Amino acid sequence: MYQQIAGLFGQRLYFINKTKQYSNKLHINSEKCIGCNKCVALCPMKNIELKNKVAVSGNRCTLCYRCVNHCPKQAITLLGKRVIEQSNIDKYL
Incomplete structure (x- = not known):
């Protein structure tokens, strides 16, 4: 339990500076995409x-991984x- 909490805080501290600015690193493979609209609905930044x-x-990705995890x-x-x-x-x- 304590290891999970320490890992969570460690990860947050590592990524806090990386998420202060938006990223444009999100890549969508147009050959695989079926246009299901899940990623569009899930993106909190309306980036997709x-x-x-x-x-x-x-170019407004905050690295939340919602789109990656639900595609x-x-x-x-x-x-x-x-x-x-x-x-x-x-x-x-």
Whole structure:
């Protein structure tokens, strides 16, 4: 339990400076995207929009990973070329 709390605070402290500014590193693979609109609905910054039934990202990403974790085709990445695992809070409850 204490290790989880320490890890959470450690991660927050590491990323706090990285999220003060917006990122443009969000990448959406247009070949994989099916235009389901989940990422558009989940993005708190309204950074993603659908154009011609394909999701397109802007430059206002806050690295919340909501879009990455809920994309049914794993078409969205922030770090790296492919998604290894998708996680959300339900997995840990």
